[in-house]
Amino acid sequence: MILLTQVNHWSSKRPEKYVSLEGDHQRYELAYGDYFFLNTNRISDMVTLTGGGARFLYSQAPDDHRCSPDVIECNTSVANIITYADVDYPSKFVTMQIFPTNDITRVTIDTPVNTTVEYDDIAMVYCTPRDMVLNVSHCVYYRNSWERVTCILNYSFAQIQSAIASLTPLLDYDGNVYSTVVVGTQEWIVENLRTTHYADGTAIPNVTDDVLWPADVTGAYCWYDNDQTYMTPYGALYNWHAVNNAHNLAVGQFTEGGIVSVGWRVPTQADWLALATAEGGLLIAGGRLKEVGGAHWFLPNQATDDDGWRGVGNGNRFVDDHTGDGFDNLKMYNDTWTSEEDPLDLTEAYSIFMSPGTTSFNFWQHEKFGGMAVRAVRDI
Amino acid sequence: MSFIVAEVTKWQDSRDSSRRVHKRDEWALGYRLFALNPNRMVDIKVHDTGSCFRFSDNHRDRRENLSYVEINDTVAEIITAHDTPLHSKFVTLDFYPKNNHYKTPVATTLEVDDIAYVDDYNDPDHPDCDCIWIIYCRKGFRRVEQLVRGTLDTFIDLIETGTTSTTSTTAARTTLQ
Numbered sequence: 001m002i003l004l005t006q007v008n009h010w011s012s013k014r015p016e017k018y019v020s021l022e023g024d025h026q027r028y029e030l031a032y033g034d035y036f037f038l039n040t041n042r043i044s045d046m047v048t049l050t051g052g053g054a055r056f057l058y059s060q061a062p063d064d065h066r067c068s069p070d071v072i073e074c075n076t077s078v079a080n081i082i083t084y085a086d087v088d089y090p091s092k093f094v095t096m097q098i099f100p101t102n103d104i105t106r107v108t109i110d111t112p113v114n115t116t117v118e119y120d121d122i123a124m125v126y127c128t129p130r131d132m133v134l135n136v137s138h139c140v141y142y143r144n145s146w147e148r149v150t151c152i153l154n155y156s157f158a159q160i161q162s163a164i165a166s167l168t169p170l171l172d173y174d175g176n177v178y179s180t181v182v183v184g185t186q187e188w189i190v191e192n193l194r195t196t197h198y199a200d201g202t203a204i205p206n207v208t209d210d211v212l213w214p215a216d217v218t219g220a221y222c223w224y225d226n227d228q229t230y231m232t233p234y235g236a237l238y239n240w241h242a243v244n245n246a247h248n249l250a251v252g253q254f255t256e257g258g259i260v261s262v263g264w265r266v267p268t269q270a271d272w273l274a275l276a277t278a279e280g281g282l283l284i285a286g287g288r289l290k291e292v293g294g295a296h297w298f299l300p301n302q303a304t305d306d307d308g309w310r311g312v313g314n315g316n317r318f319v320d321d322h323t324g325d326g327f328d329n330l331k332m333y334n335d336t337w338t339s340e341e342d343p344l345d346l347t348e349a350y351s352i353f354m355s356p357g358t359t360s361f362n363f364w365q366h367e368k369f370g371g372m373a374v375r376a377v378r379d380i
Numbered sequence: 381m382s383f384i385v386a387e388v389t390k391w392q393d394s395r396d397s398s399r400r401v402h403k404r405d406e407w408a409l410g411y412r413l414f415a416l417n418p419n420r421m422v423d424i425k426v427h428d429t430g431s432c433f434r435f436s437d438n439h440r441d442r443r444e445n446l447s448y449v450e451i452n453d454t455v456a457e458i459i460t461a462h463d464t465p466l467h468s469k470f471v472t473l474d475f476y477p478k479n480n481h482y483k484t485p486v487a488t489t490l491e492v493d494d495i496a497y498v499d500d501y502n503d504p505d506h507p508d509c510d511c512i513w514i515i516y517c518r519k520g521f522r523r524v525e526q527l528v529r530g531t532l533d534t535f536i537d538l539i540e541t542g543t544t545s546t547t548s549t550t551a552a553r554t555t556l557q
Contacts, residue, residue: 040469041491042519043490043491044490044491044494044516044518044519045488045489045490045518046470046488046489046490047486047487047488047489048487056489057518059518059519059520059521061520062440062519062520063440063519063520064520064521065438065440065441065442065443065520065521066521067519067520067521068521068522069518069519069521078472078489081470081489082468082469082470082489085468085469085470085491086468086469086470145440145442145520
């Protein structure tokens, strides 16, 4: 429910102003950019802004009828804000080290006191230039409907960011939630990618037409059988032009606790080989990486899913079947792109696949117009 | 916490718009359908074969007077609605700007729990118009009456499921053995 976001506009009827924007009558320079931790339970009337951010009313004191809501515009999408709102924390309370005095000049001689407050009562956390120097942050919370408390926390903004990130899931641009698994020295997203936007917010064209799909060279996605109900757990099918796109499909696609989760990329052939090697080699890695059972693979399915990587038979489009709508091999193959094209034949790019009848892990290649799944990986 | 679509037979409220169960509803059916937020109900009691309770349009505002409501639905049905999980804490609805259903609606997201109740659009000139009024609060600050595209059923679908049910030359493949 706590959201880290970059605020572009904040208008308030309160005398104090928090955002350093041109025209504010009282400027408050923030060394940490205009990043704030906000509480989603104070948001109402939220609309999507052109460019992908959100504008909403923000009630700092939601239980005080005298408190008119502020207007905030931020860079986080509506979908992501909703997802953060729906995150259940392990506890409703958080214990924070708070300096007993709010006199920032005395922070260094104060001894912080552990104080427990409800997450619901926190209105915002921010960081001033002096906070940066002292490795502390400011927090505003409400003791009750009308008593506003501004205090100084004994944590740097980065520490709070890290703590909140550990409580919140990995999200793509659309707000889809992904779990991750560590195999060897790599961290993989467990579900196939299902975002409909590139990392910079540009919409990926959803090409359903049978003729337009093989002709596309700018990047496209579709759902298997053009049916969105296949989104979970099979993910979307992307052509390779979407994988290799200047708007970035994986790099910068994911956020954690409201900040961009760094290091993610579409796996190279070397990444896939490292995964297969960590799972015991090409002959058995497929069995160890596939989801067990017949829900998403044809039976018999030789799978043990030892590390929870949960490979599923996502099928493909215009890969095995070049007629009609081109969809084929659901539950039969998990065709998934690499980020690399064939240097000897630039019409093709490399991919991998597994199948239910064997435990093998296979490298392959196909024309770039084929629709295949995408996973993301990063080094740890 | 979902909403209960209730047959409201009596709604006494101190606001000017207190005539929430219209005369023509009373004459035609004896009740009017509302989707009510169970979180706003207190002192729920059995009343005839249904129930009665006090209801707050804005439970965060201590100046708010509670209204008195009687419905044909039972206490058990209220509890069932309260215990039905939501798809998400937020819901996105198509708001008509200035409450004018001739304008293009704007998708607007708000917390489900901020909504007090939902009422059918009641324009006798447009009886078939798919519009509902949602009465919600901008937290404790202000009560808002907003015209929204949809019906009571699509609203319940949206908050419970997130959707509305009423809408619409390659190398040969070889595997390692």
